[in-house]
Amino acid sequence: MSFFFIKKLYRNNELLFWSFLFSLVFLSAGILFPQSLIGGLNSLNTSLLSIFSSYYLVLGLLIVLLALGILISPLRKKRLGEAKPEYSGFSWIALLYSTGMGSGLLLRAVQEPVYYFNNPPVLSENASQMALQYNYFHWGFTPWAFYSVFGLIVAYNLYVKKAPDFLHAILPGVKTKWLSTIAQVLTIFITITGVIASLGLGTGQFIGGINEYFQLKLDSSYLVWTALLIGIAATLSALTGIQKVIKILADFDMIASIALMVFIGLFLNFVPFIRNTSLAFFKYVFHFFEMSLSIGAFKTTPLFLKEWTVFYWAFWLAWVPFTGIFIARISKGRTIRDFIIATILVPTLATIIWFSVFANHGFEIIKSENIHQFDNVFTSLFVFLQHFPFSTLTVMLAIVLVLIAIINSVDSAIFVLGMFSDRGQENPSMVHKSCWGIIITAMAVGITSVGTSELLNAISNLLIIMSLPFSFLYLFVIFTFLRSITKTYSSTKVSTTVNSK
Numbered sequence: 001m002s003f004f005f006i007k008k009l010y011r012n013n014e015l016l017f018w019s020f021l022f023s024l025v026f027l028s029a030g031i032l033f034p035q036s037l038i039g040g041l042n043s044l045n046t047s048l049l050s051i052f053s054s055y056y057l058v059l060g061l062l063i064v065l066l067a068l069g070i071l072i073s074p075l076r077k078k079r080l081g082e083a084k085p086e087y088s089g090f091s092w093i094a095l096l097y098s099t100g101m102g103s104g105l106l107l108r109a110v111q112e113p114v115y116y117f118n119n120p121p122v123l124s125e126n127a128s129q130m131a132l133q134y135n136y137f138h139w140g141f142t143p144w145a146f147y148s149v150f151g152l153i154v155a156y157n158l159y160v161k162k163a164p165d166f167l168h169a170i171l172p173g174v175k176t177k178w179l180s181t182i183a184q185v186l187t188i189f190i191t192i193t194g195v196i197a198s199l200g201l202g203t204g205q206f207i208g209g210i211n212e213y214f215q216l217k218l219d220s221s222y223l224v225w226t227a228l229l230i231g232i233a234a235t236l237s238a239l240t241g242i243q244k245v246i247k248i249l250a251d252f253d254m255i256a257s258i259a260l261m262v263f264i265g266l267f268l269n270f271v272p273f274i275r276n277t278s279l280a281f282f283k284y285v286f287h288f289f290e291m292s293l294s295i296g297a298f299k300t301t302p303l304f305l306k307e308w309t310v311f312y313w314a315f316w317l318a319w320v321p322f323t324g325i326f327i328a329r330i331s332k333g334r335t336i337r338d339f340i341i342a343t344i345l346v347p348t349l350a351t352i353i354w355f356s357v358f359a360n361h362g363f364e365i366i367k368s369e370n371i372h373q374f375d376n377v378f379t380s381l382f383v384f385l386q387h388f389p390f391s392t393l394t395v396m397l398a399i400v401l402v403l404i405a406i407i408n409s410v411d412s413a414i415f416v417l418g419m420f421s422d423r424g425q426e427n428p429s430m431v432h433k434s435c436w437g438i439i440i441t442a443m444a445v446g447i448t449s450v451g452t453s454e455l456l457n458a459i460s461n462l463l464i465i466m467s468l469p470f471s472f473l474y475l476f477v478i479f480t481f482l483r484s485i486t487k488t489y490s491s492t493k494v495s496t497t498v499n500s501k
Contacts, residue, residue, distance in 0.1 A: 019188045023439050041461040048468055049306045056313040059471060060142045061292040067145045067340055076337035081159030085333035091247055093342055094254035096327050103202040103405035105354055106398065111380035113359035114366065121300045128363050132280035135355050137291050138308065140348045143316040148343035150324030150474065153481045155331050165424025166325060170477060183473055188420055190470055191322040193463045195413035199444045202406035203227050206399060208378030213395045223448040231441025234410035238433045246411050253404045260397055265357045267388060277356040318467035320474065322416045410440060
């Protein structure tokens with residue numbers, strides 16, 4: 001019976017078939033041969049990061065420069081479709097922000113800047129400013145430019161060039177079936193592994209926070225149940241469509257996160273906060289080229305480069321397909337200028353403020369109490385919040401925000417995957433969204449039940465490994481887009497010249 005089901009699935013929907021097969025093979029390998037899988041992926045990942053470190057650095061810089069070039073070009077005035085925008089400015093930014101970063105901002109709010117403070121990437125007279133500078137670097141212009149440029153190309157091809165659907169909007173005009181299929185399958189594979197990694201990491205932080213604050217010892221069975229419940233909740237959210245639960249969750253996540261940040265900000269020593277933040281941001285912008293290429297005074301060690309910058313660039317790249325397509329889906333009717341500002345500048349500034357508030361407090365706690373308690377990525381935020389009044393309320397709010405951030409990432413991914421398998425439809429059917437919800441939830445449950453940390457590490461490695469071939473596809477997408485723009489501009493210029501004569 002299962003054979004006939006698989007055969008029918010292959011005939012009816014190749015994308016769904018290959019995705020189902022990939023999920024089944026990876027899950028089976030994780031359960032039957034966990035150590036071999038973990039070791040193999042870790043070895044391959046280490047080799048690739050070592051070989052392609054410079055490539056990732058140059059690619060990140062080029063994407064930022066391309067986004068800047070589009071922002072100051074005549075193309076910036078072009079509108080992505082004639083229809084009015086579907087979402088208010090606040091909801092639009094809330095949707096792209098919660099989808100683009102998810103629970104990462106909560107995971108790293110204190111742990112990452114404190115790590116840089118204790119282990120400066122380069123020599124500096126001011127450890128606080130240098131820690132913030134590299135924190136901004138890894139979460140600022142470059143990751144958002146990765147998302148923005150891809151999303152813009154998809155939105156432009158779809159709403160301006162009138163590509164028939166989202167599948168064809170990635171590589172319009174490409175008639176080679178095998179190339180188109182590889183691009184689509186690769187995009188789906190990356191999205192699956194990315195959302196599973198996010199779900200697993202977020203679940204780990206959720207349970208870690210509860211264990212830390214309430215002094216409990218919840219075992220892996222609670223991780224399994226949590227992953228199952230989050231998967232079900234995200235699937236139900238995706239089934240309602242973007243306009244309902246997904247939008248409501250994104251709005252709440254944005255408002256509650258701002259409220260938590262403002263509360264922590266009330267206890268800041270504002271003079272060093274303003275000084276550290278402004279100088280770190282100035283140095284980040286002024287030395288952006290040097291940091292991006294790891295040269296001059298900002299040449300970091302190969303180990304730091306591999307474990308942080310290159311790791312992040314590869315990780316953000318792996319999130320580009322699903323995040324970029326989702327951003328394109330919610331950006332109909334916006335001008336290209338508004339699109340770039342809202343998808344790069346606004347979230348970068350918001351991220352900088354977020355990290356600055358938590359990081360400066362973290363630095364002060366370390367200096368005054370001479371402690372190192374923010375090393376654990378799963379528990380650091382909850383340990384941090386206990387240094388402030390009303391910690392019970394703020395810890396509970398943080399736990400809720402973690403859950404909402406995970407649900408928002410997963411339901412957005414389910415929606416985008418549904419668009420792919422449903423032949424690029426803007427509003428995929430409930431059947432397709434349900435299938436993806438089941439696949440993602442089943443994989444998450446299976447992985448957390450086997451050995452959360454090790455297998456999640458394997459998924460993260462797989463994600464980064466798969467980002468390399470996708471980066472080549474990304475460059476081809478950019479080349480195709482620029483060639484199309486150049487031809488259109490040349491044709492328009494010739495037409496204008498002829499008409500003037």
